[in-house]
Amino acid sequence: MxxxxxxxxxxxxxxxxxxxxxxxxxxxxxxxxxxxxxxxxxxxxxxxxxxxxxxxxxxxxxxxxxxxxxxxxVRRVDGRTVGGLRTMQLTYDEVAPGSxxxxxxxxxxxxxxxxxxxxxxxxxxxxxxxxxxxxxxxxxxxxxxxxxxxxxxxxxxxxxxxxxxxxxxxxxxxxxxxxxxxxxYPWGALWSIVPDPDGLSGDALVQRWRDTRTTLGVLPTGVGQASIFWSARVSRMPALLAAGPEAFVDHVAPLAGPLAPLVHRVAAAGLRPARYxxxxxxxxxxxxxxxxxxxxxxxxxxxxxxxxxxxxxxxxxxxxxxxxxxxxxxxxxxxxxxxxxxxxxxxxxxxxxxxxxxxxxxxxxxxxxxxxxxxxxxxxxxxxxxxxxxxxxxxxxxxxxxxxx
Structure with missing residues (x-):
């Protein structure tokens, strides 16, 4: 019943x-x-x-x-400035072993x-x-x-x-x-899901930032994929999307360090907006x-x-x-x-x-x-x-x- x-x-x-x-x-x-x-x-x-x-x-x-x-x-968070300063280094295992x-x-x-x-x-x-x-x-x-x-x-x-x-x-x-x-919110994100068959994204949520306007995020997603996030002001999103993913890659890849190959794959995968x-x-x-x-x-x-x-x-x-x-x-x-x-x-x-x-x-x-x-x-x-x-x-x-x- x-x-x-x-x-x-x-x-x-x-x-x-x-x-x-x-x-x-x-x-x-x-x-x-x-x-x-x-x-x-x-x-x-x-x-x-x-x-x-x-x-x-x-x-x-x-x-x-x-x-x-x-x-x-995703076992850890690796947050750094684009200059290499380690700012947010967190590991789940430290508070809950094996998690x-x-x-x-x-x-x-x-x-x-x-x-x-x-x-x-x-x-x-x-x-x-x-x-x-x-x-x-x-x-x-x-x-x-x-x-x-x-x-x-x-x-x-x-x-x-x-x-x-x-x-x-x-x-x-x-x-x-x-x-x-x-x-x-006046700020949102541009995002893309790209192939990652070689596991470049590893086991970490990676974040790179330069100032309060510039944040790049890379999240291992599912099996053999990664999500790319880029902070953007909502008012600028139409122009950024109109410029195309190739322009996005040219702008963002230099900030990605070893993860730049993932950012380059955005050119084929395309971009979408997220608003909050x-x-x-x-x-x-x-x-x-x-x-x-x-x-x-x-x-x-x-x-x-x-x-x-x-x-x-x-x-x-x-x-x-x-x-x-x-x-x-x-x-x-x-x-x-x-x-x-x-x-x-x-x-x-x-x-x-x-x-x-x-x-x-x-x-x-x-x-x-x-x-x-x-x-x-x-x-x-x-x-x-x-x-x-x-x-x-x-x-x-x-x-x-x-x-x-």
């Missing part, structure tokens, strides 16, 4: 977080429908860094072994999650460009529900929980909760609705924890729905459980963003000096590494996935 709490669920958005939640809820017998804007389901975006937190959820979903086998182990992050190809994770959701019995409906949601039948003795409308005028009615997993520019968020901050938002809501829940992933807490990707935070949202909400006797109590538990964890991640994101992606060039030299000195101190370096692993709620406390209900 399915749990009494929210026997039917409508999820808007078939991204990583939405599909993970669909799989978790459908396997307990709930009727789950996922409405996705795209007509052809598929991943969007570069490779991602999946921290230990996200790996745990994947193992709970039964896809961890397959995902780990098709991902690249690593995973350099994941987004397409691999997407396919595994989609299969898990479908196998569990979830229904995925593509081509739903949701433009509005509204609450219906709310009142004494009435269960209440939701009507979701798309750009073509179609209506989807749900008599249970509505979940917004529709990303940083969430439509569900706009119609359900009070948003305290919703602001696009800063989103803060008073609460990720409303009467009969919840937000997960970037819809609830979009932030600059300085910690590389976006996918892991979204998977933690999905797991926590699913367990709260299994544990609590009423939907209101489950949503309250979800909001409370995620508060401290997300606050800590947001704090670090806002601290780091101006020093790595901004026009505040004078911040560059003191940033480099502070990192080079502070991260040589064992306790500081270990705190930075545990923060990067994505589970801290403060310098002294670690967040753990709620146990299965």
């Amino acid at each position: 399915p749990p009494a709490t929210a026997p039917t669920v409508t999820i808007v958005g078939a991204g990583i977080t939405g599909l993970a939640l669909a799989a978790l809820l459908a396997r307990t017998g709930r009727e789950v429908t996922v409405l996705e804007r795209a007509t052809d389901l598929g991943p969007v975006g570069a490779g991602l860094l999946l921290q230990h937190l996200g790996q745990e959820v994947c193992h709970e979903l039964g896809i961890g072994q397959a995902l780990g086998a098709s991902s690249a182990p 690593s992050a995973w350099g994941v190809h987004r397409g691999t994770l997407f396919d595994l999650l989609r299969t898990a959701a479908l196998d569990a019995g979830a229904r995925i409906a593509p081509g739903w460009d949701v433009t509005a949601v509204r609450r219906t039948d709310v009142g004494p003795g009435r269960e209440g529900g939701w009507v979701v409308t798309d750009a073509a005028g179609r209506r989807h009615e749900s008599r249970g929980l509505l979940v917004g997993a529709d990303g940083a520019a969430s439509t569900v968020r706009r119609h359900t909760v009070r948003t305290r901050l919703d602001r696009p 938002r800063d989103v803060v809501v008073d609460s990720p829940v409303a009467d009969g609705a919840a937000l997960v992933g970037d819809a609830a807490h979009a932030m600059s990707p300085q910690l590389g924890a976006g996918a892991s935070l979204g998977l933690a949202d999905a797991w926590t909400l699913a367990q709260a729905l299994d544990r609590q006797p009423t939907l209101a109590q489950a949503l309250a538990e979800y909001a409370t459980e995620r508060r401290a964890h997300l606050r800590y991640s947001r704090w670090w994101s806002r601290l780091l963003t101006p020093t790595f992606q901004s026009g505040l060039v004078p911040l560059g030299p003191p940033r480099d000096l502070v990192l080079a000195v502070a991260l040589r101190v064992g306790p500081v370096r270990r705190l930075a590494t545990t923060t990067l692993r994505g589970a801290q709620t403060s310098p002294w406390r670690t967040w753990h996935l709620p146990p299965p209900a």
